Amino acid sequence: MVADSSRSDSPRTRDAPARTPSAPRTVAELVQAQWGDHRTALKHQQTVLTHHQVAGAAAARAALLGELLPPGAEPHIAVLLDNVPEFPLWLGAAALAGAAVAGINPTRRGPELARDITHTDCALLITERAHLPLLAGLDLPLPPERVLTVDDPAYQELLAPYEGARPDDVTGSVLRTGPGPRRTPDPTTRMLLYFTSGSTGAPKAALCSQGRLAAAGRSLVGHFGVRTSDVHYLCMPMFHGNAVIAGWAPALAGGAAVALRRRFSASAFLPDVRHYGATYFTYVGRAVQYLLATPPAPDDRDHALRSGFGTEAGAVDAARFAARFGVRLVEGYGSSEGGAALQRTPDTPPGALGRPAPGDDLAVVDPETGDELPRARLDPAGRLLNGDEAIGELVNRGRSAFEGYWRNPEATAARTRGGSPGGAGAGWYWTGDLFFRDPAGFFHFAGRADDRLRVDSENLAAAMIENILARYAPAVGVAVYAVPDPVAGDQVMATLALADGTAFDPDDFAAFLAAQPDLGTKMAPRFVRTVAALPVTATNKVHRVALRRAGFRCPDPVWWRPIAPAARRPAARRAPTAPAPSAEYRRFADDDRAALLAQYRDHGREHLLDR
Template sequence: MESTRGTVAELVMQGWNDHRTGLWFEGRSLTRHEVAAGAAARAALFADLLEPGDRPHLGVLLHNTPEYPLWLSAAALAGAAVAGINPTRGGAESARDLLHTECRVLVTEQAFRPLLDGLDLPGVRVLVTDTDDCADLLAGYEGVEPDDSRATPADRFLLYFTSGSTGAPKAAICTQGRLVAAGRSLVRHFGLGADDVHYICMPMFHGNAVIADWAPALVSGAAIALRRRFSASGFLEDVRTCGATYFTYVGRAVSYVLATKERPDDRDNPLRLGFGTEAGVVDAAAFERRFGVRLVEGYGSSEGGAAVQRTAGTPAGAIGRAAPGDDLAVVDPVTREERPPAVITGDGRLMNGNEAIGELVNRGPHHFEGYWRNPAADAARRREGWYWTGDLFYRDADGFLYFAGRTDDRLRVDSENLAAAMIEGILARYRGALSVAVYAVPDPVAGDRVMAAMALDDAGSFDPDVFAAFLAAQPDLGTKMAPRFVRVVEVMPVTATNKIHRVGLRREGFRCADPVWWRPPEESGYRRLTDGDVAGLVAEYRARGREELLPPAVVRPAVGDRRP
C-alpha cells in the first residue's frame, strides 16, 4: 500500500514493525525491521560524532553494499544530508567534494581506504564500515528505536553531484520532501507495489539509483536488491536470484547486457519493467525482444526543474510530453524565442535540426532547490524567471519532445550550431557500429571541428571509402555535420555511471593513442592520420595563435603498428 507520508524518515519508520524481507545482497537478506533498526543505530552514532555547530552533512564513499541504504536511512532519521562521493574521481577530487559540502563524517570501506591516503581532511571523522572498530562503535547503540521527530520535508537530504562536464561538479540539493514526492510519482506512474523487488545495480552515489529506484521502494514498501558494482554478465542471474521486477539504468548499461551471450531461456525472468535514460530506441527494442521486458526511457532534470513523461502514443525516438504542471518550451538560448516544430520523416529522421533544436526550459513553477554554496550556478539555472535545463531538445508538431544532447555537447562549425546527439544518431546507422560519440575539437581559425569516436564490432574493419559513401547517402546529414576526424576504439571509454566519457575524449582530441582517420580540407575521402599530418595541423594552429586550445599529445602508435 502506498504511503502518504511526507519525509524519508517516516518511510524508514514504517519498516520498524515489518518483518518481511527488505534488502537482498550477495545471498544474504535483512528484514525491513532490521533495516530500520540498523538505521536507528547509525543515526544515533552520527549525532554523537558531530561537534556543536557542525552541519549535519555526511559523506558516503561506498560500493552498493547494505551500508549505503542503511546510512541513507540513518541520515533521514537524523535530519542530515548525504553527499555521495564518486570513487572514480580520484583522491584529491574526493577531498574537494567532501570539503565543499562541509561533511563532518565520512563513511567508507576498506576497499576505498587507499583513496584517502595523504589527503588533508580537516575536521572530517572517517568511519570504515567493514572493520571491528566500526562494529564496536555501533554495538553501543544496539536497541535504539528509530525516531523521526527531528525530520521535516524541508530538510536537506541529498547533496548529489552533477557530472561536471565543465569545471568542478555542482552539488544539487534534494530535500526529504522532494525525494518522497519523486518516489510517490514513480510508484503511481508505473503501478509499483509492496510485492515488487527493486534491483539497484547503478551506483548509489548517482541520483538515478537513489531517486528512481530506492525512493519508490521506500514509498511502496518494496524490497531492494543490491549489486556491489554493475555487472552485465551477472545481471540476469541476480534478477532471477532475488526475484527482481523493476530496475533502473543509465548510459551504456543496457547495451552491455545485450552484448552478453544469448541463451534460449533469457525470457525466463521475473522482470517486468526497466526505467532509465540513454538506452536508445534500438537497444530498448532489442532488450524487450530478448528478455521480454519493457524499457521506459524517461527524462527528468536531475536538479528537479523539469520532467518529461512517456505516455501512450509516444512516437519511437521521442521521450514524451511535459509532465503535468510543467510549462516546457524549446527555445533559442539567446533570443528566448521558441523554436519551430521539427520536420521528421516517416523513418524518424530530423530534417531541420538547425532550426528546430534549442534548449529545454520550464517557464512555470519547478522543484529546483538550488546548488550547495554555488550562487552563480543557481542564477544560471533560474535566469529570467525560467528554469534552464542545459539540455537540447526538439519538439514535433504534436508536442512530443525528443532529446538532442547537452548544451555542453553543442558544436559551432562555420557559424552553424550543431547538436552532437543528432550526428551520433546518424553515425549509429553505420554498418557494425556498436557505440558512437561525437564531440568538438577546436578549429585552427575559429569555432569547432567535428570529431567522432566509434566502437565497431570489428575494430579493424573500418573502411574509409565505405564510410565516406555511407555519409554521402544520409539525407539528414547536413553539410557541416560530417566528422573531420574519426577515432576507432576497441572499447568506448565510459564513466562510473556507464555514460560515455566525453570529457576524456575531448581532452585527448585527435592526438590520441587509437587510430584516427581524417578528411583533409578540400578532400571528400578519409585517410589515416599520420604523425606528419599531426605536425602540419599543429603548425597551422600555432600560426593562427590557437595552439593552446589543443589538448596535450598522447603517444600514438605508428600507422603500421595496428591494423588499418
C-alpha cells in the first residue's frame, strides 16, 4: 500500500511548523486533526501513508470495533503485533472509539500470555500470522471470531464495509451509557493498559488516559522542537510505553511522521535511518550499547538524525554515541506510570538527570521512615562521599499523574502509600528508584530499589558502579548486581559483555579499577562474569533477575578476588586495618565454588543464592 503523495492542492502538503501543541486535550482530537493532511505520516518498508490515510484507516477500524465489541464488555483491545502499520492504526482507532489498547508482549508464553489478555479484560485480540503459534492451545477469554489476524484476507473482508468511515463519524463509537447516544472521549478516557516489568510476580497493567498521553506528546513536541518534516524512528517494541509515549505520541501531536522497524536490529539501524530520513529515535535498556558495538564505518555520520531520547544509556555511552554518530542522546527520567518526572535543563551537569518540573515536589527519602535525606557530598573527582546517608527512594510528595493499575488495588496502594493526603491517590507516589540529590538540587539516578547493595554495612547503588565500569574500553556492556555474602550483607558482582574477539585480561581490569578516582573502597566487584552479550528482556533492559539468580554458579567464565580469612570476620569486630580482598583477579575454579558454597551452608545463607 503506497500513498499518493503527489497532491499539491492542499495548503498542508508543504512543510509547516508543528501543530499547535496546546489545543487538543485528547488523543482522539489529535487523530481527527490528521484528516485532510496529505503529508507523509507513516513509513514501513514499502508502505507510505499520509496523515489523511492514517486517520481514515483508524476510523475504519474504530467502526469495526463498534460492531464487534459485545454489549457490556470493557472496551479493551489486546494487540499482539510487532512494529507493523496495524499497531499505530489500532492505537488511533482505539482513541477515536474511546477504547483502550493493551500491548501484549510476544516473548511471554503459554499461561502467562493468556493471563495478560485475561487480566486486562480484552474483548478483542489483534494479531498476525507470525504470532498465531503463541496462541495455539491457550484458554483465551474470547471466541475465535474476535481474534483478528491482520495479514489474513478475511481481515480485509471484515474492514471493507467501513473503508469510507470518517473520524468524526466514529468518535466515541464504544462509549455509550445505556440506549442513549454515544459520548465523545474526554481526557479521562482510558487509552493504554501497558504492562510494567517487575522482578517478581505477574506484570502489572498501568493505566494511561487519553489526556495523559496527549499531554506527554505535547510536552515532547516543545522539548525537542518537533517539526512536521520530522520522522520518528520507532525501533523499540510498541507494546512497551517507551515507543508509544515517547515516540508515537509526540509525532502525532507535532504532525511528524513515524517510521517502523518490526524489531530492533543494531545492524539495520543506520540503513533504516537513512532510508526513512529519520530525525529522532527512542531507546531503552542496552540498545545504545548494541549500536556502539557495531563496527565503525566512515559514513557513521551520514544521516539526518538530530537526537535520541531514552533511559539507561549512561553518560559514558551517551558521549561515545555523540562522538561517533554526531547525535545527542537525551537521558530522561519519567516513571512508566506517570508518577514522577525530571526535566533536563541546559545547566544539568554530566551524570545528572535534571530537576523536577515546576510545581512538582520530588524528594529523596528514607524508604523506611519517609524522612528526606541529606544532599550528596561530592569530592573534586565527582566521587559520592556520603552515599550511605544520601541515597534513597525518589518520591513525589505532590499531585502526580499516576492513574493506578488495572484491577490491582494492592499494587496501586503500595505506589501511593503514606505521605500527605493532599497528593494523588492515598499519599505520596513512590517510584521504586534510588536517587541522590547534589548540592545544586540536581537529581542523580542510583539504580532500582532492588538493585541496592549493602557491602560491609555500607549502602551502594548498582547504577553508580556501572557508570564507572562502563569506562572499561574492552567492555561493550556492563551490569552490576548483588550476590549475597556468605556471612552478612552482599558482595558486588559484575557481568561484562566483551567486544568480539576480546579476551578478559584480569590484570588489565584490576589496573583499570585502581585508576578510577571515583571508585569507592567497597565498589570493586568481587566477582566478574564475562559474556558475549548481556541477557535482556523483550524491551532490551538487562535481565538482572536472571543474572542475580545465576550469580557465580553460571556456565560462563568467572573471575574473583579471594578474601583473606582475617577479613571474613563480621564488620562489628573487624579492626580498622583488617585486610581487604585481594586486588588481583584469578579464575573462579570448581574447588573455589565448592568451598564458597560450603561457607553459605555453614552460615545458613545458601537459600539466599536463589532470591
